[in-house]
Amino acid sequence: MxxxxxxxxxxxxxxxxxxxxxxxxxxxxxxxxxxxxxxxxxVRHEEPTPPRQTIEIPAPFIGIFRSAHPDTREPTELPRLVRKGEIIGYLRIEMLLRPVLAPQDGVLAEQLVGDGALADYGKPLFRFHPAGR
Structure with a gap:
């Protein structure tokens, strides 16, 4: 083709x-x-499909996890395509709301932490499939 x-x-x-x-x-x-x-x-028909690479996106700092900005009425649905640097969630530290960014282009597959949960530094927040090049 x-x-x-x-x-x-x-x-x-x-x-x-x-x-x-x-x-x-x-x-x-x-x-x-x-x-x-x-x-x-x-994909070639003769060969099995290789498994898609999966990584976990860790919390870049400690805070209360929010999957959407407080002003947003509707939560985003997963899975969804994301671009490098796109905001995929937030961590609230007292009055400060800090964004969590996508590390690269790919598919945000699964949220691993519930909204309002305390996320320690390094705790996996999302399961992510990087886009192949």
């Missing part, structure tokens, strides 16, 4: 202001965001 269709889709994303696009079939898994594309992996 040639990639002319992908170039057409990227032009449409830009034209209509669509931020993200994900495509997956038997042979490809592609993430497109803001004109950049990442191919998560090619």
């Amino acid at each position: 040639n990639d002319a269709w992908l170039k057409s889709v990227l032009r449409l994303l830009e034209q209509y202001g669509i931020a993200e696009f994900e495509y997956e079939d038997d042979t490809r898994h592609i993430l497109a965001s803001n004109g950049r594309t990442s191919e998560i992996g090619r």
Whole structure:
């Protein structure tokens, strides 16, 4: 399969202001965001699919965990695509609310700490699947 269709889709994303696009079939898994594309992996029918790398995102400091900003009415649903540096949660330390950032592009798969729970330094907050390059 040639990639002319992908170039057409990227032009449409830009034209209509669509931020993200994900495509997956038997042979490809592609993430497109803001004109950049990442191919998560090619799958060959003869070979088993390698397991997706999973990492845990630890608390960068101690605090009370919040999955969303207090002004936000609706919590974000998981799994979801995130970009490097995107705010994925917050830690409250007395009156200070500090963001927890995505370490790289990928899929935020699972929240490991409940809202309002005390998160010690280094405690795993999320399960995360980094995007392949």
